Amino acid sequence: MENHTLNIDILILEGLKVSPQSSVPAFVLLLLIYIFIMVSNIGLVVLISMERSLHQPMYLLFCNMSINDAFGATTIIPRLLSDLFPPITDRYIHYIDCVVQAFCAHFNASATHTVLMIMAFDRYVAICNPLRYAAIMTNRMVVALSLSAWTLALLMVVILIGLSVRLSRCRWIVFHPFCDNASLFKLSCESVLLNNIYGLGYTVVLLGSSIGSVTLTYLKIAIVCLSSKNKALNSKALQTCATHLAVYVIMFVSGCVIIILHRFPHLSDHRKLASILFHVVPPAMNAVIYGLQIKAVRQKIVIMFTRNTGG
Template sequence: MANVSSVSDILELETLGHPESSTYAVFFTLLFVYIALLITNFGVLIIIIIERNLHEPMYLLFCNLSVNDILGNTILLPRMLIDMLSKTRLMPYNHCVTQVFFIHTYASASHTILLVGLSVRLSRCRSLVPNFYCDNASLFKLSCDDVSINNIYGLFYTVVLFSSSMGTVAVTYTKIAVTCWTKKSAELNSKAIQTCASHLVLYLIMLFTGFTIIIVHRFPEERFLRKLMALLFHLVPANFNPIIYGLQTKHLRQKILQVFGVKVTLS
């Protein structure tokens, strides 16, 4: 423990792991994706705010999703893009802890995961963050203490919450399937497939990437896969939520079409 006090409060972040020759291609791709998610999510927010007939609980949920996606990706992507073009990727420890808080707040809101508080009080004897952004598991790896209890608690908490999430989704889709089967309505079945299929694909992507991030953190040699899954966990839902929850909602879709000058007939 004697070397703890000598550790700098300035942390060094790893690179994303892409080939150096493709830096600009990766940079502009991520920049385009970030701008696209800002436009779509802010667009949904503005339309819901200015249209009084959309001031209902269901659309408040859409607002929460958009705000969460904007905040969750803004705390990650701009800093990451700057670091990609910088020769040094340094971050003060306090800023790193702040990023951990917002990253896990984002994850909590989109998938009920929150594992922040345990890492802040740990001592540190390393300064290289084994990731391209700060997350809870990466901060654990900076500690010179035994973090077995933290890892066990984190895994237990994550398993419980993931199980609750998957259980809720399974029960909901089972009820939808039973209703469609008993009603035997072609129109009802068509609406259910249209709404549920896209939602289920997005949920499975988020579930798969979330599980992969947690599992691969236990295998240091698979750093690039972990980083790729972390990007997908943030970018895929943020870009598709406005489409799935916005464009498939009748009144919101009509308002979006009207904004772009498309005439629609309100039934």
């Protein structure tokens, strides 16, 4: 049969595949996780913005991560919740909504890498060049780094999604829990060679620059700590860097699992679950890791709770 372009703008979105008896537990679990992500991340941003003592580059840069985590969770989880109870054949989504969700999902994933890169730079300056830290990490520099992280991610994703939107469509079923770039170009019967080339380049550049900068930064930090006999410096460096590395490793492993599972078509259900976990697990853990690990933030949280319970 000759392929033909569909003019309809309604797609069927596979969503999260669960049995009818598991729908309610899955809904409650996802809803609780979403509430936790939003409260912990937005709460941390509010705490940092309200407490002048936390108006330091490290905490201000972390606000980027919390905002991005809340944004990423909102991109994916509410749609998954709304599609849990209808049967798969009734899970409709407008094409434009699918494009927006795909854009937001990739923008969130890309910004995670770029934000972690600027946070690594901040740690490098603080530990390897402490005497010039205040002169280098000014408010202007914090704003410039934050804007560069978001702008770079935005430009890369605009091209990525734009290459998929230009294609005509001959299919209308999205075989994925949510819309992403691969879902969009798989709706077409045209050649997607250009999409695959750019997608590969996009992944290599993003992961390569992310891994390279973080590895180089922490190697230099390790050299400084090993050559320094200042135990206080080493302890502080270990605490802040371990926190940042923990966040990075969780995010990186989650992303790599999805890429690896793409190579095994028979594990498609596992890949779909991993793609959901990528947008759920790191956002749920990041605020906890930073909020409880960093002493200054932990102390402010304790003071707030004791003040509220005491009043």
